[in-house]
Amino acid sequence: MDSALIPEGVKRCALWKFLLGLFLVGLVLAWGVYAMLLCWIKGLNQTNMNDYYGFALWIWADLAVIALGGGAFFSGLLKYVFGKDDLKNIINYAVLIGFICYSSALLILAIDVGQPLRSWFIFWHANVHSMLTEVAFCLSCYFAVLTIEYIPLILENRQVDKVPFFHNLSHNMHSAMAVFAATGAFLSFFHQGSLGGVSGVLFGRPFSYREHILIWPYTFFLFTWSAAAYGPSFTLFITWLTEKITRKKLVKDNTIFLLAKISGWMILTYITAKSADTLYWMFKTAPAQGLNWEFFYSNNALYGKWILFTEIVLCGWLPALLLVFKPTRENAFLRVLATLLGIIGVSLNRWVMVLQTMAVPVLTFDMWALYMPSWQEVATTILPVAYGVILIMISYRYLPIFPQEKELNPINATAEEAAA
C-alpha cells in the first residue's frame, strides 16, 4: 500500500508487519509520555531525586546520549573536512543517530528542569561563566545543524524528490554540507567539552573537580575526545544491530573497517589521556584537598574500585586494542564486542561523573547518599529510546539511508513480481 513511498530497488517488510512493530514500540513510547506528563503536571516529586541527588538519572542520560551521538559530528568532520570519502556510505545513518540522540537530550532536559516554561531564561539571563550556559547555546545550535543535515535525507524520499523545488533544495543543501559539517564539529567541540566542564568546574566536589587549562578543566577536553572516540563505535554498533534486524548487509566492510579503525585509535589516545588524568587526580588533585583517592571508592554499597577497572581497562583499553589491531578489527564478533564495550565505557564515565559526584560525602560528618530512580524517571529515560527506534524504522523504510543497500541486496525480479 505504501510502496510508492519506499525507495526504488530496495525491499521492505509488509506494511502490516511495519505497523505492528510501530504499535509495539509505540506502547513503550506512550508509557514514557505518560510518565513525562506526570512529571510536568505534578512536578519533580514524581522522581526519586532529592536534595543530595539534584542531578541524577536524567542528567546521566543526557550526557550519555550526547556522547554516543558524537558519531555524527566526528564522521561529518572526517568526511567533509578531512576527505574520508568512504564514510559517505554510513554518514546518513550517523546523522540520523545523532539527530535522535540530540533531540532526546533536549527532551530529557525539558523534563528535568523544575520550571520548564522558564527554560528560555538560560538564554535571556545567560550567565556567561556557567558551563551549562555554554551547553545550552552550543547544544541548541548544533541541533539546528543536525536538523539541516537530516532535511536533505527527508527530501530524497521518492515522492518528495519528484517536486522540483525540493529536489533542487536537497541538491543545493548537499553542496553546502561541508560548511554545516565544519560548523557542527566546531559547536560539538564546545558543547561536548562544556558538558565535561559541568562536573570539572565543581571545586566544591573533590570527586569531579579537575585542574584547568585556561578556563577549561581537563574534563572539558576529555569529554570532547571521548565523544569523538566512542560516538563512531555507537554508530557502528547500531548499524550492526540494524543489519541483524533487517537481515541485510547495508554497509560494505571497507567503510565499517575504516570507521572502526578511526574509532579504535581515538579510543586508544583518549584512554591514554584519561588514564593520565585519573592518575594525576588520584595522586595530586585529591590529596591536595585532604582526601585519599581510595576514600572515593569505599564505605558504600555501590561505588568501588571495580568502576575504575571497568571504565578504564575493560571498556577502555580493551576495545581500543581490539579495534586498533587489524585481525581483531576485521573479526565481526570481536569488533561488535569492542563497540559494545566502548558504549558501556563512555556511559559509565558519564554515570560516575554525575552520580558518583553526587554520592560522595564532602563534609567529614556527612554520609554517602545512594539513589534509585523512580519508575517515572526510568520510563522517561526509555522514552527517547522508543522514539529513536520509531524514527529509525520510518526513516529506514521510506528514505535512502544506506546508499549501498541496493547494490548489496539486489532484488530478484521474478521474486518481486511473484510478491506483487
Place this chain on the structure above:
Amino acid sequence: MKQTQTQNQHRPKRYGMAIDLDKCTGCGSCMVACFAENNVPFKQDETDKLLSITWMRVYKITNGKKFPETEVCYLPRPCQHCAGQHEGHSPCVSVCPATATDYSADTGIVSQIYTRCFGCRYCMAACPYHARYFNWWDPVWPAGMERYLSPNVSPRMRGVVEKCSFCFHRYQLARDKAYLEGKRAVSEAEYQTACTQACPAGAIVFGDLNNSEHAVYQIVQPDAHNHYKSKNPYAFRLLERLGTNTKVYYLSSREWVRKAGDNYLANEEPGASHAPNQHG
C-alpha cells in the same frame, strides 16, 4: 590597627557569622526561628531528611570514640555565603546558567532570585555544604497558617531552589530605616539574623567582618589579605581547603571538632597551612 568610623561606613560590608560550638546545645531554636522568619515550607511527613528544606540545619557530630570517651557536638549549618578565591566566585553563583543566584559585592551575601530560577539544580550539585534545597512540592500551609506568614519574604513555588539569605529582608528594612533617618550607616544591632536572635545560648554572633567594631570581627579576626582566614586559633571554616572562602566561622576549644571541619590525610594536622584550591 583600629579602623575609623568613616572608613567603616564606606567600606563594602562583609556580613558573616561566628558560631561557638562549645556553647551550642543543639536545641534547634535557630532552625525553628529560621522556618518562621523565612516562610520555609514543610510537609506533613518530614521523615526523609533528604527532602526536608532546612535553611539552617543542626548536625550532630561525634568524636567517634566509644563510651565513656564519647563526645558530641552540635553544628548549625546555614548557607556559608562563599566568596570563592576571588570575590563572587562562589561554587553556586559561578555555575547558575540563568544568573538566578547572585553575589552581592556590597554585603557579601549570596542571594537567590526565585522568580528567575528555572530549577536546573546545578547550584545544588555545586554546593558541598548541601545548603541549597529544591522545592519538590508546592508549599502547602496548615489551614490558617497563611495568615502567619512573614509579609517580607516571598514564599517559593514548586520547581525552584531556595536557601538561607542571612535574613536579607531584615537588612533591607534596616537599610531603608537608616536611610530615612539621615542616610546613616546600619548599626550592628539593627541587622541581626533570626537564628542569631533565637539562640538561647548566644552561640551565634552575626555582623560585618569588615567592621572592627562588630563583635564578629573581634571574635574571628579575619585576615583580609589571606582570603579572610581567621587568626583566632580556635576558629575554623568548613571545607576551607576547597577554596570556598566562606563567611561562617566556627569556634571550638576541642581539637577533634576543629578537625571535623575539613578533610585531612592521615599524616596531616589541622591548622597547618594547607593552601586552598586556586581555581576559576
